[in-house]
Amino acid sequence: MKKAIKNTAKGVAGLASVTAAAVGGWILFSRKYIRHDAPIDKALDADQHDYVSTRAGRISFYADTRGKGTPLVLLHSINVAASAYEVKPIFEHFRGTRPVYALDLPGFGFSERSDRLYSPLLYQNAISDFLTEVIKKPADVVALSISCEFAARAATYVPDQFRSLVMISPTGFKPPRMDRLAERADLRGTKNKLYAGLAIPVWNRPLFDLASSRPSIQVFLNKSFEGMVPDEFVDYAYQTAHQPGAQYAPTYFLSGKFYTPAVRETVYMMLKQPVLVIYDRDPHTNFEMLPTLLHECENWEGIRISPTKGLPHWEAPQRVFNALNQFWSKL
Secondary structure, three states: OHHHHHHHHHHHHHHHHHHHHHHHHHHHHHHHHOOOOOOOOOOOOOEEEEEEEOOOEEEEEEEEOOOOOOOEEEEOOOOOOOOHHHHHHHHHHHEOOEOEEEEEOOOOOOOOOOOOOOOHHHHHHHHHHHHHHHHOOOEEEEEEOOHHHHHHHHHHHOHHHEEEEEEEOOOOOOOHHHHHHHHHHHHOOHHHHHHHHHOOHHHHHHHHHHHOOHHHHHHHHHOOOOOOOOHHHHHHHHHHOOOOOOOHHHHHHHOOOOOOOOHHHHOHHHOOOOEEEEEOOOOOOOOOOHHHHHHHOOOEEEEEOOOOOOOHHHHOHHHHHHHHHHHHHOO
């Protein structure tokens, strides 16, 4: 018996040594051989500008102002390799027919990526300030995934700057029981502990390098496409994830710190603007509570574009454009 215990202890110690060696090796590899200042192209073939918000820092954005009418503002989602590239099909389709803007949200793309606190309030302020100080008139805003939460928060804060809000594959519609679990985890400090663990400098960037490797990005994007992911999408995601400071905002995201508790009840149901939800299936969230909200709020409507996953404007662009035009024509 004692011999078996001794052998088990040796096995555990051996496994720990191998694991430590592998971790140490990857940290060294990350520092010496992975480029963190890769050449990066513009996400969109359009004029690029910077706007400095006193509350959210430097925000890079693309603009095509040749068209007339209500401005259209596009907001990408949040993930390890997010950027304005995600909204490219919508930008390209509407440019020239109306003023179109696409932001790189703080911590992503060409916007400021400093080591600071990233939170829902920061993104709310970034969107609010941009609309108030750059657009300066009511706009139609289109947001993806969790950025729908940020846009909705901004719409309750500066309602006069939103003519309408379109949410593509929004978060915040999981059943209440799941929201309560998240709230209890937050109260116990689980998210803070996870962030503290991920943010330790010695392995923060190496861990992010694993999450933002080309195979990891390919797997992540595959989940959001019913068909094949365009190679150029993967290429640009890899570029933008290999910039100085690219790990800071995603570390907060991966720690679960970007979700607003009970956002459906506390934010979504408070919106007074016309809201359109475009959805089908999404591996990163679900829409179980959406029918309830559509029934309770007359200013909300939804359209399911199937078969698609989290990025219907890439897989069924014309159907998305038709849904947008039909929605806006009623305003």
